Amino acid sequence: xxxxxxxxxxxxxxxxxxxxxxxxxxxxxxxxxxxxxxxxxxxxxxxxxxxxxxxxxxxxxxxxxxxxxxxxxxxxxxxxxxxxxxxxxxxxxxxxxxxxxxxxxxxxxxxxxxxxxxxxxxxxxxxxxxxxxxxxxxx
Amino acid sequence: xxxxxxxxxxxxxxxxxxxxxxxxxxxxxxxxxxxxxxxxxxxxxxxxxxxxxxxxxxxxxxxxxxxxxxxxxxxxxxxxxxxxxxxxxx
Numbered sequence: 001x002x003x004x005x006x007x008x009x010x011x012x013x014x015x016x017x018x019x020x021x022x023x024x025x026x027x028x029x030x031x032x033x034x035x036x037x038x039x040x041x042x043x044x045x046x047x048x049x050x051x052x053x054x055x056x057x058x059x060x061x062x063x064x065x066x067x068x069x070x071x072x073x074x075x076x077x078x079x080x081x082x083x084x085x086x087x088x089x090x091x092x093x094x095x096x097x098x099x100x101x102x103x104x105x106x107x108x109x110x111x112x113x114x115x116x117x118x119x120x121x122x123x124x125x126x127x128x129x130x131x132x133x134x135x136x137x138x139x
Numbered sequence: 140x141x142x143x144x145x146x147x148x149x150x151x152x153x154x155x156x157x158x159x160x161x162x163x164x165x166x167x168x169x170x171x172x173x174x175x176x177x178x179x180x181x182x183x184x185x186x187x188x189x190x191x192x193x194x195x196x197x198x199x200x201x202x203x204x205x206x207x208x209x210x211x212x213x214x215x216x217x218x219x220x221x222x223x224x225x226x227x228x229x
Contacts, residue, residue, distance in 0.1 A: 114175060117175050122178060
């Protein structure tokens with residue numbers, strides 16, 4: 001099934017639409033990169049700006065609510081929060097934070113998928129992560 | 140002593156009954172009486188799991204680092220682990 005061009009090129013990247021794009025959904029089975037490359041350059045730039053904006057907003061919300069710290073473990077760096085806790089690792093502090101960010105996103109989405117069967121502790125984690133992504137969606 | 144990702148996977152899935160979910164990162168889910176009571180996640184960037192990561196992992200699993208080490212060493216059973224989770228209200 002193909003997404004109408006107007007819908008595919010509207011630069012309104014909410015968390016939900018990013019998740020769909022990330023899975024390659026809604027673009028006739030093509031990958032995200034293939035889809036982007038097929039768009040007019042102006043539209044590519046708009047989408048890139050939206051993605052950067054979302055990225056920065058997510059980092060701000062994570063920093064405010066989860067407040068992860070980065071430290072060295074052996075020959076790697078680890079970003080970890082004391083709230084959930086979640087962690088990411090990498091060869092540099094930036095890579096560790098990028099890994100941590102991707103962990104937060106995937107963990108949050110998996111909790112939302114299973115919202116009806118979460119026990120008490122996991123419901124608490126989901127509530128915290130909803131604050132994070134709610135703050136991002138508010139801009 | 141660091142624990143390999145494979146060893147930790149074995150403990151979580153085969154010993155403790157966690158369900159493994161493949162994704163960019165591996166998420167492990169434990170269900171008891173129809174409810175998800177614990178989750179833990181192995182980042183794709185992790186090669187070996189030392190004490191720092193073990194401590195985070197233990198917290199995710201609802202136990203202490205020393206208790207997780209006992210699990211990995213085969214000194215604690217699945218039932219004992221479930222009992223610890225029940226004690227914390229899960």
